[in-house]
Structure formats: structure tokens, C-alpha cells
Amino acid sequence: MLITSRDNNKIKHVRKLLDKKISMNEGLFVIEGENLVEEAIKNNLLTELYVLEGNKCNYNFNYDYVTLDVMKSMSPLNSTPRIIGVSKFINKNELGDRIVILDEVQDPGNVGTIIRNCVAFNIDTIVLSKGCVSPYNDKVLRSTGGMIYNINIIIGNLDNIIEEIKKRNIKIYGTSLKSSISLNNIPKTNKYAICFGNEGNGISENVLNKCDMNVRIDMNEQCESLNVGVSSGIVLYYMYKG
């Protein structure tokens, strides 16, 4: 079928999913491009598929063709994609053995970069506090480099999740500029959870107090702090190169 109107109910629904609240409520998010659509199909998470008219579609999945105008109406990007899908969230609510916890990280580029770092350095689960930017935000998806389906994502209450991690005997490391313990003094193990905080304020005091140990990255005192995407890369690389 060819959808020619922006006011088609299916198309209106896709547009609504670009809103964080509605996306969170429904557990669905919008993906653009062949790469992410293929990953969604592989993971049995794709629920809808729209292809720009005039393009071939070889996926074994029920889809609709749409006009250029309709495609544009669904994409927040400047360049119009040839393919758009709707995917279920990746959330499995299962904790792994190597966990990253994000406490109120707000910048989409930073969250995307951290997800990419997590996949690069063998993190199996990323936990985001409810105040973080949604990992399913279009800007986050662009910064992940297509890595979103390569990691288990949990969005929830950090207090409860940290308790769960502790029950499983996994050590939780906080990151703090004020800590007296240098990263290079942290023992390398197979199971660990590492927490990174908000761009301006760092990890909230409440969460910091629950960490087993807080570490700092040594640096020249002229520099006040690093970008959180960079500091996550340094810490995760250190733990990975065991």
C-alpha cells in the first residue's frame, strides 16, 4: 500500500513516538536507515516499517510505501531517510555482569557516545536513571554509531537497581573529581558496575554514597573536568584491558 497523507493514523502514531513521554509509555521508538532496521528485525523487535516510494525493500517484513512528503513528516533529520521503522525497546530488565549506570546524563551526544563506548569495551548492561535523556532519542541513536541493539538497556530507579547489583556481589565504582583513589589503583575483575553522573553536577550525593568505591581520573590541575563521554571511555578501556 502507498500512504500519501501525513494525516494517516499510522503516520500520526509514528510522529507521536518522537515525543519522549509517549515513546516511554508505549515502549516503542522510531529508527531510521537500513542498518538499524536490520538490527531490529534480527532482534525480533521491529513492529512497523515504512519505505520511501521508488525504493526496493528486501526484508521479510510487512511494510507500507510512503511518499517523500509523508517520509519527511516522520523524520527529525534534515536528510530524509529511505526507510523508517518502529521498534520495541531493548529493555530486558535483566542485569548482566558488566554494568554502566548513568545518573541524570542529559546530553544526547554524550549518552550516544557512552553507549558506543560500552559496546566497544564489553559492557553488557546500561542502566539509565529516569532523568537521563532517553536512549531512544534520535540524536542519541545517531551518536551510538548504530550500536543501540548491541547492549541491554534498563531505564529505572537507581536506588532499587543499585540494591539489586549489590545483592549479586558486583562492586559498584562511582566516578568523582574529588575522590582520593586514582583509576589506576582499581583492581581489574570480570564483574563490575561503573557509575557516571550529570554533566554539570556529577553523580548525585545519594548515589555516590551507595558506591563501594569512588575513583578519579588523574589529570593536570589546569583542567577542571573531562567530558563524560571521554571519561567513560577512559574508565571502560582501563577495565577492559584486564
Added chain:
Amino acid sequence: MLITSRDNNKIKHVRKLLDKKISMNEGLFVIEGENLVEEAIKNNLLTELYVLEGNKCNYNFNYDYVTLDVMKSMSPLNSTPRIIGVSKFINKNELGDRIVILDEVQDPGNVGTIIRNCVAFNIDTIVLSKGCVSPYNDKVLRSTGGMIYNINIIIGNLDNIIEEIKKRNIKIYGTSLKSSISLNNIPKTNKYAICFGNEGNGISENVLNKCDMNVRIDMNEQCESLNVGVSSGIVLYYMYKG
């Protein structure tokens, strides 16, 4: 004096400096906020200063008051600053002992993050190829976290500069995903130059061939590459923690 018109010649000149070409030709760039203005004064690089009417200015520097409308016309940011200055470039054309070389790095956020990493990990000179985004671009300045005056910046022809570095017996390390040498096998020394490449294409072949050694950052094969801001952080931290 209070400047009330956007068409004032001094104000028109500030606006022109927001253009990369004009900024490069004149060796001047626009800075916003107390932090950068103070650094520019400290470094004897400030040439002009404009203060939003109604605000105090305690700097021992000749300045003009401007109306809100005039201030807005000079700032590419959404939030209007209380103070705007014009600064000379930091370029000293002197090579230090710990050098970062950027080959066609295009994204302002990445260049800003790399400058911040350089200051954090004791790099004294950053060299940018002419095709890189200008380090004096307003988006770069925001991502540096105010660190722009803490490093020597050289913009120039990489061929000539690499030759100069070699003459000084400083080893040049390239970064490449295809390299067989892992970062952790690199000897830690007091003098080094490290080269990072374009976001999509990496370091150009010509430059890569001139490097003494090319290194890779080990990572899970599911991940194709890291963000260049992140990889620079990992490599520079490794060299810093000698």
C-alpha cells in the same frame, strides 16, 4: 561610550569575525563570557571589549557599553552574554615536546573535546591541518570548557610541521583501526606527537605513512570505531600516566 546601533563599524567588524575565513585572515576571534575574557587579558591577547549596558566591568581594559540588541547581534548563542571580547589567536608557531596533530577533524564538538583532553593530559601544542574546523569557532570554544588559552595552537600544513617534529627527534604515533600494534605496547616517554584523523576517514594515507608507528585501541569487534574525542582521551591518558 554606549553603542546603540548594530551598524556601528566596530560592531560590524565583530560580526564579520564570526566567519572562519575573515577570522583566519585577521588572526582574531570572538570570545564570550567573563572566563574567556579574563584569560585573554591575562595572556595579553584581548583587543576589544563590549559590555552589556547595566552591567559592571572591573577589568583594567578600555571597553564600550552596548545595548541588548547590539549584544545579541554579535552572539551566535541563544542566550545573550553580558560580555564579548575580541582576542588575538594563540598561535605561537613554536613546537613543544608533547604534541597532538589533527588531520581534517571536522566536528566542532570533537575539536573542543580534544583541546580539553590535551590540557587535561599535559599536551603543550596542538597542530590543526587547514581543513580542520577552526579552533576559534564558537562551538569549539564552548566544548573546550574554557581551556583554549591553556595550550599552544598551530594551524598549518601538516607535511611541513611533521618534518619539523621529526628533526627534533620526537616520535610521531598515528592512530588507525587497522594497525597491528596495540596502544598498551607503546613505550611511555616525555616527548611524543600523536595524530588523530577525520571522523569518517581517519588519518589520510599521506600523513599515516609519515608516522613512526601506528597504534590501535583494542575493542570488541562488534564496535567499528570510537568517537575521536573519546579515542584521543584514551590515548592521551595512557601517555600521561607514565
